Amino acid sequence: MNLVQLKMLDAIVRTQSLSQAALALHKSQPALTLAVKKLENEVGFELLDRNYYRLQLTEKGRIFHREAALLLGAESHLMQLANELALGNEANYKICYEQLCHQPFYNDIICDAFVKYTSTEFSVTSGKRFASLEQVNKAQVDLGIGPWFDLFHATGDLESLPIGKLDIGIVSANGLLPNKVDYEQLQQYPCLAMFESDMSFDSERLSYSKGSAMMKIDDVSTLKSFLLSGAGWAIISLAHCQNELDSGALQQINIIDREHTFSAQIRVFRQNSTHHGPVARAIWRDFKRLSKEYLGK
Known part of the structure; x- marks a missing residue:
């Protein structure tokens, strides 16, 4: 058993995918499969349950991985400390x-x-x-x-x-749509939205849009520029477009039958x-x- 094997196992557990783990570690999938099989032979029990679409840990595998993660964390902290001692920070x-x-x-x-x-x-x-x-x-x-x-x-x-504190509202170019609409009326207009992350809880279901035309953007400045161009409406930080709201270039949309401002x-x-x-x-x-x-x- 060595740290390389444990890192491979940890990558598989984190991604629940051999292909994603191989990509993250710059290894081939056969190399990962072989390494995990060898590790299982060394410990004497199966670590991964391969009966599901996504790889999952067995009961014994969960206990083993929990301890392995502590060891990998300690190794990472040790390397960080070594770099700090060598460089001063x-x-x-x-x-x-x-x-x-x-x-x-x-x-x-x-x-x-x-x-x-x-x-x-x-x-x-x-x-x-x-x-x-x-x-x-x-x-x-x-x-x-x-x-x-x-x-x-x-x-x-x-x-x-x-x-x-973050205050979020629904915003569009002034005049693109009425500043008071119901939820179904809002869906008749195109929506601008940020790309979703790979987090398990994050998906299109978090979007306020349901069936309207969608443009996805990965930069909030670009999103605001398309708002100003009249491409559609978006849920955006009000602080990011306060000047444009004050000048009348953008307007905040009120949804009469649903919540339309959010804070976090x-x-x-x-x-x-x-x-x-x-x-x-x-x-x-x-x-x-x-x-x-x-x-x-």
């Missing part, structure tokens, strides 16, 4: 913003760390819906900033801090780890201060 610190949640004063915290830790390369990304949660859970980034719902705790071992807490979150480097600790400390200020309002 993290070589790279990765952040993923949910595009609808961007606020300038969040940037201030990140900028302070960027200026202070000059040997650390900072990477800031965004993307499709719930990208920040997805990338934190997959350990592709160190920190996520995005809308938060209680079920997110069930997606991984996360710690989070509330830092703001914005949180900063990361994997719950036994070790975080100096950059991670500094950023988290400053966000914790911001969280206290936000909760004290």
Whole structure:
């Protein structure tokens, strides 16, 4: 038994797919199949139940994988610590913003760390819906900033801090449709929406649209530009288009028979780890201060 075998098993468990695990690990599917079979022979019992469309762990496999995940986590923390000791701090610190949640004063915290830790390369990304949660859970980034719902705790071992509020409404170009409609009337107009993530709870069912023409976009600035062009209506952060709403270029749509404005807490979150480097600790400390200020309002 070795760490490579355990990493292969963990990738299969996370993706529930041999092809996706092979893609993530840059291995062939036969290599993964052979590695898991060899591991099963070494431990003396089947780890995977292959009787379903998606691969699942057997009862013994769940217990084994739980302990293996702890070992892989310890190995990851050890490598992180080794890199930190060698370089003085993290070589790279990765952040993923949910595009609808961007606020300038969040940037201030990140900028302070960027200026202070000059040997650390900072990477800031965004993307499709719930990208920040997805990338934190997959350990592709160190920190996520995005809308938060209680079920997110069930997606991984996360710690989070509330830092703001997100107000969402239905918006269109002024005059494209009446500013008061019922839900069925709304479906007669084309809808603009962000791409869904790969999270299990995320799907088109979360969309407010039901049967209307759909344009999917992966960038909120592009989405707003199509709104201004009159391509359709969208559910969007009201803060992102407040200037256009004030000027009359965009209008907020009221749905007379359904809820049409929504609010969510914005949180900063990361994997719950036994070790975080100096950059991670500094950023988290400053966000914790911001969280206290936000909760004290």
